[in-house]
Amino acid sequence: MILLSFALAARFNELKRQREAALQLNEQILAKRVTERTMALEQANQRLSELALQDPLTGLANRTALQQHLEQALARSLRRNELLAVMLIDLDGFKPINDQHGHGFGDQVLAEIAGRLRQYIRDADLPARLGGDEFVVICENVQSAEDAQDLAKRLLEGLDTPMYLEDRAVRVGASIGIALSHGADDATLLIRLADAAMYRAKAEGRNRVQLATQQL
CATH class of the missing domain: 1.20.5 (Single alpha-helices involved in coiled-coils or other helix-helix interfaces)
Incomplete structure (x- = not known):
């Protein structure tokens, strides 16, 4: 037991x-x-x-992401006393491509443009699609106005290179307006200044860079 x-x-x-x-x-x-x-x-x-926060066609930042990033970048520039550049890019000759080859092909062109923006900007810069065939690049820690213009001209050269899509060769130029700030400016105002400079670049012959004045 x-x-x-x-x-x-x-x-x-x-x-x-x-x-x-x-x-x-x-x-x-x-x-x-x-x-x-x-x-x-x-x-x-x-x-x-x-x-x-992403543009569905190009994968770039959209308007909302652009606004958020620009406001943060302005705060950093003000704190560090650094120069910031807002580049507004409007394509030249895009509408005829859309009209001739269709919107589907035009979308491929816009996606290719987005890829080239990523390729030719600096790693710290932010590319965004504002809408249609308008793009914006935010460049922090720019050394001078001349430095900003050199960056924009490098973009122009990259965008102006012919692209080959669906066995077709097309070429798209761009007009770029640049607004500069040390951080004390309003984000929306800077974009408007860059936009006004871009239209002056178009009026002066297109496919060129124009610095903004401080008055609209």
């Missing part, structure tokens, strides 16, 4: 240990699933946030 009691007690303890181990394993599996689900939700939310 004593041996039987010991055997039953050992069996009971073993069953208890197995049950506790199974419960612990289930808790670990559940915790892992909860962690994975939480991470998946966080990634999905992050992706949604990125999409909300």
